Amino acid sequence: MRIVFLAIGDELLRGESREGNGAVLSDRLGTRGVRLDQVRVLRDDFETIASALQDLCRTPTLIVVSGGLGPTDDDFTRAAVARAVGVEVVRDESVLDGLRVWYQARGRTMAEANHRQADFPQGAEVLANLHGTAPGFTLIHGAARIACLPGVPREFAAMLDDHLDDLLQRSGVATLHRHEATFRLFGIPESDLQVLLSRLPHWSAATMRSLPSWPEIRLMLAPRGDAEAFATLLTHVRGALGTRIYSERREDTxxxxxxxxxxxxxxxxxxxxxxxxxxxxxxxxxxxxxxxxxxxxxxxxxxxxxxxxxxxxxxxxxxxxxxxxxxxxxxxxxxxxxxxxxxxxxxxxxxxxxxxxxxxxxxxxxxxxxxxxxxxxxxxxxxxxxxxxxxxxxxxxxxxxxxxxxxxxx
Amino acid sequence: MRIVFLAIGDELLRGESREGNGAVLSDRLGTRGVRLDQVRVLRDDFETIASALQDLCRTPTLIVVSGGLGPTDDDFTRAAVARAVGVEVVRDESVLDGLRVWYQARGRTMAEANHRQADFPQGAEVLANLHGTAPGFTLIHGAARIACLPGVPREFAAMLDDHLDDLLQRSGVATLHRHEATFRLFGIPESDLQVLLSRLPHWSAATMRSLPSWPEIRLMLAPRGDAEAFATLLTHVRGALGTRIYSERREDTxxxxxxxxxxxxxxxxxxxxxxxxxxxxxxxxxxxxxxxxxxxxxxxxxxxxxxxxxxxxxxxxxxxxxxxxxxxxxxxxxxxxxxxxxxxxxxxxxxxxxxxxxxxxxxxxxxxxxxxxxxxxxxxxxxxxxxxxxxxxxxxxxxxxxxxxxxxxx
Missing domain, CATH: 3.90.950.20 (CinA-like)
Incomplete structure (x- = not known):
């Protein structure tokens, strides 16, 4: 089962807005020992989106889509997914009620255009969005699963946290190791780090990812099999890197x-x-x-x-x-x-x-x-x-x- | 003639390195009034690269490729292009001599692996790289033109400056307006900017791009037809935005x-x-x-x-x-x-x-x-x-x- 990310939006191709959701997804997947296979950035164009989906659905693929779920005329994701899968778009009245409540709670009136955010391809399952108005949705087509999330970076990241584990599990993607250890480092070049680590005893007990963000490096180690050997390795890593480790928190500066x-x-x-x-x-x-x-x-x-x-x-x-x-x-x-x-x-x-x-x-x-x-x-x-x-x-x-x-x- | 960008590299999909060359290309194209149609990020995998190229070559397309031109075993771009086009890879002795000179000038010996950087698909034209060792190349296949550039961001950007105009011209892509005016702005929200500009006399004389980089906006206006009306419009823009314009230079802070x-x-x-x-x-x-x-x-x-x-x-x-x-x-x-x-x-x-x-x-x-x-x-x-x-x-x-x-x- 490969995993492909589709980002949809003209603004991402005109250089007006930089596509960053793919990096967030690949990071979240990496934490779970899973790898992103491909990224595509597509225009807000019905035919382009539908044909890319049809193409990708031919092989076993989890297709994560971001964007094109807004209320305006150039938001085509719902319709394109429906076309690719061969179903109609239908309105979900309970989602519509939820949207009305959301607007009322903020003292605003829901515009007619926003009704569209309660539309989904027939047979799709709604993915709740606790962080904005547009819900996401997921559905199966042939050997593929499509999951559509809003493109707003804050909402996309939060919805991954809410739904990604479930989507991976239901797609049959094996998430090997969730208990990654994080080391935030300063004061060692990446090339030296690789050499130093590879010489440690029990090095084979871990798989390694390193994210350099100059002049810092975020090093992530995940256990490979033997938990005891992994714990011993972490002790060696701490000893070898010493004060060059400024934190072991995942989020820190x-x-x-x-x-x-x-x-x-x-x-x-x-x-x-x-x-x-x-x-x-x-x-x-x-x-x-x-x-x-x-x-x-x-x-x-x-x-x-x-x-x-x-x-x-x-x-x-x-x-x-x-x-x-x-x-x-x-x-x-x-x-x-x-x-x-x-x-x-x-x-x-x-x-x-x-x-x-x-x-x-x-x-x-x-x-x-x-x-x-x-x-x-x-x-x-x-x-x-x-x-x-x-x-x-x-x-x-x-x-x-x-x-x-x-x-x-x- | 559509334009598609292919970025090649495992590190771009593992969240280790962020793909930024696509944004540079779309910006350079935007300056020339041309639009990027699609971005794909692919793994260092021979079959994946070759089949994506074959797929894209079916329609009139300028395919700009970045990455995979290095000397190591996982750099497949040359071979994948050759396969997609149906030719052999051949060594260019004059490029090899050039590489030798490059290394000698820096007091270094060229490793055997680097000889590979003088390999090109038969019939390809070498694109000189004045900013590093790996040259690029371009060739025509059917209705498509493929142009491969190094993935190192600094080299990619510099080689676009050297070769993009020529590639666009030879692909028959009409570059409509090169004389964009740039306004760097602070102190106006993007939504207000759009409203304010659209009310100006002669507004139809320009096409507009805006690149928000919070809390600033870079506004770019390109003439649409009448040069005199465009010049008048620029005067109105300066009057309407006043001191919110802090610079009209393309590169500035x-x-x-x-x-x-x-x-x-x-x-x-x-x-x-x-x-x-x-x-x-x-x-x-x-x-x-x-x-x-x-x-x-x-x-x-x-x-x-x-x-x-x-x-x-x-x-x-x-x-x-x-x-x-x-x-x-x-x-x-x-x-x-x-x-x-x-x-x-x-x-x-x-x-x-x-x-x-x-x-x-x-x-x-x-x-x-x-x-x-x-x-x-x-x-x-x-x-x-x-x-x-x-x-x-x-x-x-x-x-x-x-x-x-x-x-x-x-």
Whole structure:
């Protein structure tokens, strides 16, 4: 039984809206050890959709369709499925009643056009949509099963969570392993990761997926057979990757994990940024409740600002330059002192494309962490990455250094 | 002649890598007034690729293929095209020589496997790749033309720029209008934009595409027939949208346009952020050369930090609260004074999900701009957007307010 995804919508082919539901489906399938076989993106065209469905129904296939279930004239999915299967479209009065209630509850009147959202191919089973108005539906045709879901990304993802397991089971798709372990990593290149893992004892006890999202990697391991060997392998993975694992949660961010680590110790945080230009603050403040930990982030881009806002000594800047171990140290210590935070992190480096010298080429950076126990500065040189990637790398390095500080507190 | 895009690669279906070349192709086609008809994402499987090609070659189609041209055993594109067309794969010695030179110039030895990158279906024409090692190729089969390009996103996009016009012309695809006008907009919802534009005189002189990238919109207008009416229409568009147009460049960002506007006046900039948490600084420092204009960005998340780093009066915070017109004003004036910048912008608001009150619900924000001519504060309430979108909206509002300040300087 292969699985094919059909995304329907002119806007996806005109470059106006980017098709992302296929990636969500393949991720959800991957979690279940199942693989997506093909993706097709089709226009809002009755004949095109119907003939693609007819074609795909010839072999045993679970066809997941997104889009074309709206109330407007160019929403053809219901009719095209009915044509492909050879049935009529009929109105479901109980679904219609449900839609009326939905609109009434929101103080709105249902337009005549919306009645269409209660239409389904004869014999179809309605898939409840708890996240919007248009319900989905599923039906069997020959060796194939068709499942149609709304195209709105939020609704599509939520309905997969509600219905995917059931659809896979009824299609006879074997979901091998649902208990995937997730490791969120920073600080190891993907190629090194593969080599390192493949040398671990019991490596054959798992199947591996890795989703790089630069400069991070999400590593997922699923058991292959022996549960005990798999558990042992996970212990080896933790040992081999160490602090490069910032989280084992499926949904998480490096900034959120760092804020949690600090909060557990009751530590408050101050940041002083130069080359990262506010990105560290931005990543931290994407996390709800960041304000309980983060006091201030002084993005001191100019030398004068480093002196005025952080108290970096003019002599330090003159002698060692803005991009130096000494300046990084004084930035971190200065912002910690002025904010009264428990710990502070500072970055100073050369993002490029201009500004590099022979002694300090583009990509040079110093990251300092100042705490009550003193200050640690780390110097790194990134090669062959552009300005945006450099900023991202340094911001994540700063988060990693903060986690290291927490670990040093024992 | 329809145009179909085939993306080839297991990694695109396992959720490990997101297919983005289709969006690039549809955008490049849109610029030329041409529409992509369908996208298919296929596995690295010889039979699957060959049979999809055979199927598509039955009707007049330009088939653009990306991926599967690498040196490894699972790169099947060459062989699958040859099978679909019914020819042999042959080695092109001059391409092989070119590959040898490429490796030599980089001090590397070409592996035996790489010889495969000089293989092509008999009768194919090589498409030079100036951006990597694997060349592309094109050939005609029946009513169809097949064009295969490397899947590496950077190389794919660059090769489209090099070869797409030629491929379209030789496929007999009429490119109707190349002289699209681009308007980059902030501050108008897409639905309002459509209504506003459709009421303009000479509206029928253009075809419109809009690419929303929240909270911005890229609007593209292409002439339809009468060039004079189109030029008149563009004047009306500029009049109707006013300062909501931040740029008419095809490649640009709101932050870059704002920095240019400031730099033209020789103005330096200071930023004080609360609810945006560093995002304004991050957006500005994504622009190379930002350091010539941006002096400092004080992300003062805690009340104490607003006092210590910006000199906001304790009485102001106690009387009006951190989210108030008065605090926004003192933040902007404080960071301007301490940095010595020409102009300063400050944000303070409630990003949520927690922290709202009846008087100041989640989504409330004040943006202040302080210059030598005084300070202007604007209060806005955003409804129904999450934390990330709130931050993005406010950051762009701050950029728009800075552009307004520049315009007020005459």
């Amino acid at each position: 490096h900034a959120a994990a760092t804020l949690r680590a600090l909060a557990v110790r009751g530590a408050t945080l101050a940041v002083a940024e130069s080359c990262t230009g506010g990105l560290i603050g931005h990543l931290l403040t994407e996390v709800p409740g960041a304000s309980a930990t983060l006091l201030v982030d002084a993005v001191t881009y100019a030398d004068d600002a480093k002196r005025e806002f952080l108290g970096v000594a003019a002599g330090t800047l003159a002698t060692h330059g803005a991009v130096s171990e000494q300046t990084a140290r004084e930035m971190a210590e200065g912002v910690r002192y002025r904010s009264g935070a428990t710990v502070a992190v500072a970055t100073t480096g050369i993002a490029g494309p201009a500004g590099g010298t022979d002694a300090k080429p583009v990509g040079t950076v110093f990251v300092a962490v100042a705490g009550p126990d003193g200050t640690v500065v780390r110097g790194v040189r990134y090669v062959g990455i552009d300005r945006s990637r450099f900023k991202l790398s340094v911001a994540h390095l700063a988060l990693a250094e903060l986690r290291s500080w927490v670990l040093r507190q024992g | 709101h932050a870059a346009a704002t920095l240019r506007a400031l730099a033209v006046r020789g103005a330096t900039l200071a930023v004080a952020e609360s609810c945006t948490g560093g995002l304004i600084g991050h957006l500005l420092t994504e622009v190379p050369g930002a350091s010539a204009t941006l002096l400092v960005d004080a992300v003062t998340y805690a009340d104490d930090a607003k006092r210590e780093f910006l000199g906001v009066a304790a009485g102001t915070l106690a009387t009006h609260g951190a989210v108030s017109e008065q605090t926004a004003r003192e933040m902007a004036e404080g960071v301007r004074y301490r940095s010595g910048a020409t102009v300063a912008v400050a944000t303070t608001g409630i990003a949520g999900p927690a922290g709202g009150t009846d008087a100041k619900p989640v989504g409330t924000v004040f943006v202040a701009v302080a210059g030598p001519d005084g300070t202007v504060v604007r209060g806005v309430r955003y409804v129904g957007i999450d934390r990330s979108r709130f931050k993005l909206s406010v950051a762009h509002l701050a950029l728009a307010e800075l552009r307004s300040w520049v315009l007020r300087q005459g």
